[in-house]
Amino acid sequence: MDSVATSPAQRWALCSLLCLCLFYAGLLLGSRPFFPTPRPWEHFSRAQKLLAPSAPRPAPPPPPPAAAYHHDHDVVAPPPDAGSRDLGREEQEDDDEGLALGSAPAPAPAWEDGRECDLLDGSWVHDPAAGYPLYQAAECPFLSDQVTCRRNGRPDAAYEQWRWQPRGCSARFRGKEALEQCRNRRLVFVGDSLNRNMWESLACIIYTALPDRSRTRIEDVSSEYRIFRALDYNCSVEFFWSPFLVKLETKQDQTKALKLDQLPTMLKQVIGADVLVFNTGHWWTHTGKLRAWDHLERNGMLVEMEGEEAFNRALRTWARWVDHNIHPTRTRVFFRSISPEHKSANWCYNQSTPITNETIIPWFPKSLISIVERNIQSMKTPATYLNITHLSELRIDAHPSVYTTNRDGKPLSTEQRQQPIIYADCSHWCLPGLPDTWNVLLLASLMRYSSNVH
Numbered sequence: 345m346d347s348v349a350t351s352p353a354q355r356w357a358l359c360s361l362l363c364l365c366l367f368y369a370g371l372l373l374g375s376r377p378f379f380p381t382p383r384p385w386e387h388f389s390r391a392q393k394l395l396a397p398s399a400p401r402p403a404p405p406p407p408p409p410a411a412a413y414h415h416d417h418d419v420v421a422p423p424p425d426a427g428s429r430d431l432g433r434e435e436q437e438d439d440d441e442g443l444a445l446g447s448a449p450a451p452a453p454a455w456e457d458g459r460e461c462d463l464l465d466g467s468w469v470h471d472p473a474a475g476y477p478l479y480q481a482a483e484c485p486f487l488s489d490q491v492t493c494r495r496n497g498r499p500d501a502a503y504e505q506w507r508w509q510p511r512g513c514s515a516r517f518r519g520k521e522a523l524e525q526c527r528n529r530r531l532v533f534v535g536d537s538l539n540r541n542m543w544e545s546l547a548c549i550i551y552t553a554l555p556d557r558s559r560t561r562i563e564d565v566s567s568e569y570r571i572f573r574a575l576d577y578n579c580s581v582e583f584f585w586s587p588f589l590v591k592l593e594t595k596q597d598q599t600k601a602l603k604l605d606q607l608p609t610m611l612k613q614v615i616g617a618d619v620l621v622f623n624t625g626h627w628w629t630h631t632g633k634l635r636a637w638d639h640l641e642r643n644g645m646l647v648e649m650e651g652e653e654a655f656n657r658a659l660r661t662w663a664r665w666v667d668h669n670i671h672p673t674r675t676r677v678f679f680r681s682i683s684p685e686h687k688s689a690n691w692c693y694n695q696s697t698p699i700t701n702e703t704i705i706p707w708f709p710k711s712l713i714s715i716v717e718r719n720i721q722s723m724k725t726p727a728t729y730l731n732i733t734h735l736s737e738l739r740i741d742a743h744p745s746v747y748t749t750n751r752d753g754k755p756l757s758t759e760q761r762q763q764p765i766i767y768a769d770c771s772h773w774c775l776p777g778l779p780d781t782w783n784v785l786l787l788a789s790l791m792r793y794s795s796n797v798h
């Protein structure tokens with residue numbers, strides 16, 4: 345996915361910008377009085393299924409469940425900003441940025457046999473012998489209840505045993521290799537609860553590969569920032585919650601402003617990481633009561649604009665932030681593409697096998713996807729676009745559905761499970777499960793980069 349000939353710096357920058365945007369979006373949605381105060385960590389990814397498909401397929405699609413994420417998230421003050429530099433302020437409009445195009449999102453290479461191939465072009469193979477799942481939920485103590493589907497009573501297990509088979513090359517990766525990729529490195533995810541899903545997956549893959557699991561730590565730096573450390577390997581896998589990437593600020597009158605020209609000050613802490621994986625998207629599609637912000641701001645002033653334009657501005661701010669703050673020879677930047685939901689016509693409820701590409705019904709607005717791809721391509725810093733949307737679209741079977749937790753953080757009761765329209769989670773992914781494959785592809789891409797360098 346990064347085979348386009350660009351400098352590592354260019355690839356790196358792209359990803360960073362995108363992640364920042366997501367971060368802020370998350371903050372906006374927070375602190376809805378409707379929900380009880382969640383535990384500080386769990387609330388990151390709680391999806392409330394207020395709106396859900398009105399019928400399982402093949403019934404006609406109900407009105408789109410515009411905003412199923414309903415995070416009760418209190419905005420916390422950013423840590424003291426030592427340098428007091430405005431991290432994300434967008435600079436003058438300069439449209440002369442074409443001189444150094446970032447890498448176009450491009451096919452990922454094979455890392456195992458040295459041949460180049462598109463890791464994202466392939467198919468799912470049910471292969472119980474291939475070593476999936478990479479770990480068991482019971483082995484990973486910090487895995488959140490929300491996504492431990494089998495622990496929550498999911499009866500079928502085949503969804504854990506599908507292997508992504510790229511056409512013409514292989515993408516196999518074991519925990520030991522993941523651990524080695526993390527040695528003396530900081531791998532940081534920035535974004536919404538779907539990036540948290542991916543963070544949990546990688547932390548579990550690495551944790552369960554450790555010879556001595558007691559030499560690990562989970563640090564909750566703040567309610568938005570969590571770190572997994574493998575001490576013997578000097579490895580950390582970190583997650584910054586920032587669903588819009590740009591800054592969501594609570595004003596004195598308690599209204600929420602989404603600042604399209606700034607990134608959260610806290611994001612300074614990710615500068616210097618070895619790997620940054622950003623995402624944003626879902627929170628921008630929320631409307632009505634579920635929308636996280638009350639108003640948009642730019643240059644300190646209220647502005648009104650269409651959602652798409654706001655999204656584009658936010659991504660530009662993110663891209664510039666990456667270009668100005670991320671050193672491309674030190675940090676590799678990824679942007680993970682939209683994680684598909686399976687609601688409406690292609691409903692995840694009661695699904696236990698992947699679908700074929702003919703039955704995919706694209707769900708996320710194409711226009712927003714193009715905005716992401718365009719912004720990544722116009723960055724100076726190279727960023728790798730981890731284009732997992734399509735392969736994930738096929739995995740209608742891999743969501744928690746009713747084997748998740750309710751808003752109190754408890755597994756759904758039998759009664760609640762019988763109301764999938766209200767409770768089924770068709771946004772996040774079971775773990776172990778699909779995000780493990782996202783990480784395999786991430787690591788494969790990293791590995792190829794290392795081998796280029798040495």
Ligand SMILES: *[C@@H]1O[C@H](CO)[C@@H](O)[C@H](O)[C@H]1NC(C)=O
Binds near residue numbers: 449450729731733
């Ligand atoms: C991402 O993948 C989708 C589906 O495979 C493809 O249509 C799209 O062009 C890809 N995007 C980029 C920028 O490569």
Ligand SMILES: *[C@@H]1O[C@H](CO)[C@@H](O)[C@H](O)[C@H]1NC(C)=O
Binds near residue numbers: 528580
């Ligand atoms: C530990 O990892 C960090 C990167 O996360 C690196 O900068 C540092 O040099 C490493 N320490 C040692 C002793 O290798």
Ligand SMILES: *[C@@H]1O[C@H](CO)[C@@H](O)[C@H](O)[C@H]1NC(C)=O
Binds near residue numbers: 694
């Ligand atoms: C779920 O799937 C099973 C087997 O495919 C089927 O027998 C059952 O009726 C389905 N339940 C619902 C509520 O759709």
Ligand SMILES: *[C@@H]1O[C@H](CO)[C@@H](O)[C@H](O)[C@H]1NC(C)=O
Binds near residue numbers: 467701
């Ligand atoms: C479905 O996948 C096959 C094999 O990967 C491919 O040849 C075909 O073009 C795809 N069809 C669609 C509609 O994407």
